[in-house]
Amino acid sequence: MKLIREFTKGLFKQNPIFVIALGLCPALAVSTTMENALGMGAAATFVLVSSNIIVSAIRNIIPQKIRIPCFIVVIASFVTIVELLMAAYLPALAKSLGIFVPLIVVNCIILGRAEAFASKHKVLPSIMDGLGMGLGFTLALALVAAIREGLGSGKIFDVVVIKGYEPATMMVLAPGALLTLGILIAVTNLIKKRKA
Amino acid sequence: MELTAFITVIISMVFVNNFILSKFLGLCPFLGVSKKTSSAVSMGAAVIFVMTLSGAITWLVYRFILVPLDITYLRTITFILVIASFVQFVEMVILKKSPVLYRALGIYLPLITTNCAVLGVTVLNIDNFFKGAQAVPYSFLLSVTQSFFAGVGFTLALLLMSGIREKLQLNDTPKAFQGVAIAFVIASLMSLAFMGFQGFRF
């Protein structure tokens, strides 16, 4: 039961993007299309789960003082693996994600979960935490991408959403990304206030 | 001439491809440290300093260690370690030499390690100014220029944002938009204004 809770908290209640505002840079930069968003979400989830496993496994061995550099090395290794795999098998995706693949290293969610969760919990809960947070991140990315791609190019996955709609190009550009996220965070605030 | 290449890099980094407003790099400190103008200026100075030197150091590491050893695929992991240790080193030096400066900049330094703008600019330098394993002409100087002005662009956006947010404190902003949400809307409108530089050709 507790494991399930570790998993579901990342989806909504502690959604990394909308609620704790972490990992925003990739959320904005790669959410121009649904494909990019899902690709990025999968890559980040993989790194998040893997680094959570290793960090939680070695949590009692590494000295307290140098733990952050150790976490960074672990994360950076997995990011390199993702980089190489993606370049080999999904070159088109690797190209459209560009420098945001190596930048997964500095995605605050991953270091944040390593420090706040995996370094204090056993391996199994850490896996669930990583999966939940990763999935929450992916869902948030997908939502932002759906709004931006839907409004900005009129299509999602090359399927026309509304016939006769003339897409507002701004939404796939930088101002549209910032505006979408601002409004989504405001909506989250409203929902939180309703519940409280 | 080469001068055009440099001017293009400068304008591109400050206005057209501003790290915050068009590349979304460094958003976390942008949101965190933009509530007061004074701290925005200090943060900006620290970022410019760290970015410029990191840009220079990582270029040298890439050109003279990674390329000759044929291990360029270790770029990400090497760069993040170089940046982290460099920031740590700077922090220690400043603490020893100038406690005043440390009080002004010190608290921002650890934040900078995980600032994606710093890693971002070093990776961008390699992507832009290396063709395969071969450095383009003036590659080093272009990289340093790009790093410095990426920091300047970051500071400009941070400074403008902090001024606007200070002014907004007195406003009757709708409750749901207070805090991070309104900051994003402001950033969006700023980014919209900067879109005027689209298609810039010098």
Added chain:
Amino acid sequence: MSDMFVVSTSPHLRHKDSISKIIWMVFLALVPAGLAGLYIFGPASLWVIIAAILSALVTEALILLLRGKKLRLFDGSAALTGLLLAYNLPSDVPLWIPVVGSFFAIAIAKQIFGGLGRNIFNPALAARAFLLISWPTYMTTWAKPFSYPDAISSATPLNLFKEGGMNLSQMGLSYWDLFLGNRGGCIGEVAVAALLAGALLLIALKIISLHIPLSYFISLGLFSWLFPARGGFATGDILFAILAGGVILGAFFMATDYSTSPLTRKGQIIFGLGCGLFTFIIRRWGGYPEGVSFSILIMNAFVPIIDRFTTPRVYGAKK
């Protein structure tokens, strides 16, 4: 009601002009330019103006209701935003363009910031930039003057200058044409003579001061003269730079907006100089032929910082 007991800090200055009266005076001052636009581009432009104003009012009303605020539609600010937006649109845009634009102006650029007097960016210009980036084809298809009802499309002088490398006589125009508005362009920007008449009224009534417009013209004129587009030095056409685009409308009626421009004279001069410089840079090296809207928006972002460094120190306060 509780507001009535709040005493603000001294000095307690009273001025007989209410904000709303000022706004309606600006509106009135803009009417001649609109009438001229109607005469030049035909009835299509009237529909654009009506659509923009109506949807601005409707959006304002909806949001005030949603926020549980008093419905103050007749302070004129929403109507003025709609009017200014329409003046910045070509006459033959489909009518949903002014509707979407007014919604963006009022909802995003004004009400999210807290409403009248609190916005950081000029709402009409923010909306115009949004429309230009989103639907560039509609926003850059201009009607030829007096070609209605079957409008023939034409380019603006700045467009012909930038893309075609033409000078004024190659365009078949004279300065007199530019002054009277006989050229392609946005509904409210072409009739320079009518705009100047309105501006004179506002200056005479001391609603706007000359600091921003003059410094805008001086810096734009100076840079355009010094660095002409076709190379050379100090041979640029100043009069063309000032008359051909939207500078007259922008400098007198939008850069001077109270809530989005600096408080002090010194600040206003810096603001105007900055607008001129950015307009010049965008026209000369940017992708767009005209940069007035973007320049004013960029300088809007600078206003709090300009204010911070130009407002006089409070007596006795330490820096």
